[in-house]
Amino acid sequence: MKRDSKLSGILHVLLHMAEAKAPVTSEEMAKAMQTNPVVVRRIMAGLREAGFVRSGKGHGGGWTIARELSAITLRDIYVAVGSPELFAMGNRTESPGCIVEQAVNAALDGAFRDAETLLLDRFAEVTLADLSADFHARMLASGKTIDLGTIHAA
Amino acid sequence: MKRDSKLSGILHVLLHMAEAKAPVTSEEMAKAMQTNPVVVRRIMAGLREAGFVRSGKGHGGGWTIARELSAITLRDIYVAVGSPELFAMGNRTESPGCIVEQAVNAALDGAFRDAETLLLDRFAEVTLADLSADFHARMLASGKTIDLGTIHAA
DNA sequence: CATCATGTAACATATGAAGTTACATGAAAC
DNA sequence: GTTTCATGTAACTTCATATGTTACATGATG
Numbered sequence: 553m554k555r556d557s558k559l560s561g562i563l564h565v566l567l568h569m570a571e572a573k574a575p576v577t578s579e580e581m582a583k584a585m586q587t588n589p590v591v592v593r594r595i596m597a598g599l600r601e602a603g604f605v606r607s608g609k610g611h612g613g614g615w616t617i618a619r620e621l622s623a624i625t626l627r628d629i630y631v632a633v634g635s636p637e638l639f640a641m642g643n644r645t646e647s648p649g650c651i652v653e654q655a656v657n658a659a660l661d662g663a664f665r666d667a668e669t670l671l672l673d674r675f676a677e678v679t680l681a682d683l684s685a686d687f688h689a690r691m692l693a694s695g696k697t698i699d700l701g702t703i704h705a706a
Numbered sequence: 707m708k709r710d711s712k713l714s715g716i717l718h719v720l721l722h723m724a725e726a727k728a729p730v731t732s733e734e735m736a737k738a739m740q741t742n743p744v745v746v747r748r749i750m751a752g753l754r755e756a757g758f759v760r761s762g763k764g765h766g767g768g769w770t771i772a773r774e775l776s777a778i779t780l781r782d783i784y785v786a787v788g789s790p791e792l793f794a795m796g797n798r799t800e801s802p803g804c805i806v807e808q809a810v811n812a813a814l815d816g817a818f819r820d821a822e823t824l825l826l827d828r829f830a831e832v833t834l835a836d837l838s839a840d841f842h843a844r845m846l847a848s849g850k851t852i853d854l855g856t857i858h859a860a
Numbered sequence: 861c862a863t864c865a866t867g868t869a870a871c872a873t874a875t876g877a878a879g880t881t882a883c884a885t886g887a888a889a890c
Numbered sequence: 891g892t893t894t895c896a897t898g899t900a901a902c903t904t905c906a907t908a909t910g911t912t913a914c915a916t917g918a919t920g
Contacts, residue, residue, distance in 0.1 A: 555796035556908065563810040564798065571806075577865065585798065588910050593866065610918030613865045626813070640794045642709035644718065644739065651848060652725075655841040656717040659780070663828035667821045674817035687809040694805060710877065731896065742879050747897065764887030767896045 555640070558633050561585055562595050563626070563683065569605070570621055570684055575614030595633060602632035621684055627675035638668055709794070712787050715739055716749050717780070717837065723759070724775055724838055729768030749787060756786035775838055781829035792822055 565581045578589035578596070585592070596615060599605045606618045617624075630636075643657045719735045732743035732750070739746070750769060753759045760772045771778075784790075797811045 555791070556794055557796055557798040558908090559795055560798040560807075560810060560814060563814075564804070564807045567806045567810065575865095579865085584804075589866090590868085590912090591910065593868085594909095597867080607866060608918075609864080609866050609916080611864055611920060613918070615866095626817075637709070637794045640710055640791045641713055642711055644711040644714040650718070650738075651844050652721045652841050653714075653718045655837050655844055656714060656721065658840065659832055659837055660714060660717075663780075663825055663832075666828065667825045670824050671817055671821040674820065678813055678817075683809050683813055686812065687806050690805050690809055712877090729896095733896085743897090744881085744899085745879065747899085748878095751898080761897060762887075763885075763895080763897050765889060765895055767887070769897095 556636050569617050575616045577614040598632045622679050622681035624680045625676050626678045710790050723771050729770045731768040752786045776833050776835035778834045779830050780832045
């Protein structure tokens with residue numbers, strides 16, 4: 553299965569936006585993430601609807617973060633991008649007539665449900681401000697500075 | 707992403723094998739699971755190598771379980787089928803040069819690692835005997851009996 | 861009103877799980 | 891011993907879907 557990287561990608565972009573003073577365009581973000589502007593807009597659309605970012609058209613347009621970083625958790629973002637499937641495995645048949653398969657599904661479902669709860673709880677504990685702080689700590693430790701345009705230069 | 711159903715499928719088949727007195731052929735299993743005999747053999751191969759099942763060729767051949775059901779955990783089976791990827795999401799880039807992305811990956815990786823541990827621990831707690839007992843309880847509750855050939859009749 | 865940027869539909873590509881075909885190997889029945 | 895049945899496995903096809911791309915409409919700024 554191909555793994556979904558929406559969450560990873562959008563977090564990356566959001567932290568870069570947090571560093572920027574001015575709005576960041578889809579094109580700049582796309583270059584940074586080595587992907588396509590449309591892909592960026594597609595992912596950002598969910599965040600805009602949820603009110604976490606704003607977009608502006610025309611000259612000087614682009615994307616800006618609409619809330620305090622400390623008021624946005626990873627879980628918020630996960631939900632805003634559509635709560636994508638977390639697990640790569642599932643039941644062969646969701647509503648099996650076979651009683652054997654029902655027993656199998658029940659056992660697996662229980663474990664996966666608990667894991668999902670754990671994961672979402674963990675996501676809820678981490679804010680963008682936390683990630684930003686971690687990033688700044690890493691930057692200090694490495695002695696490097698960062699800039700969207702240069703670090704991701706094409 | 708298409709979800710992997712090897713684990714679910716193989717558990718189903720194993721429990722049916724546990725009910726059968728004689729060896730079960732790949733073809734019978736495939737019919738029961740509405741799939742192809744080769745797919746079944748492919749999955750079972752891992753279990754055979756791990757020593758959980760035996761296969762026999764020719765007349766009267768087929769598959770049998772080689773151990774006590776209580777000595778086989780879901781985790782054993784998960785590992786035997788190749789420890790398939792558990793999660794449907796991953797990092798956009800595994801070894802990013804960008805420090806921002808490193809911070810993002812670190813946060814996500816931590817959560818996913820914990821969820822994986824939880825999941826595998828849960829798998830390790832459940833044996834095939836447990837699943838079989840659950841199945842028998844369900845069968846009693848429903849008043850139905852079960853038979854590989856009839857319940858899954860083509 | 862020319863330019864820039866988003867919004868979005870429609871289509872293309874790539875990846876990987878699952879399904880299929882084909883044939884070799886080996887065991888049991890006769 | 892040869893026919894039949896079943897596994898073993900490589901090679902190929904199909905299918906789902908995440909991601910990438912093209913094309914064009916909409917609206918804002920200078």
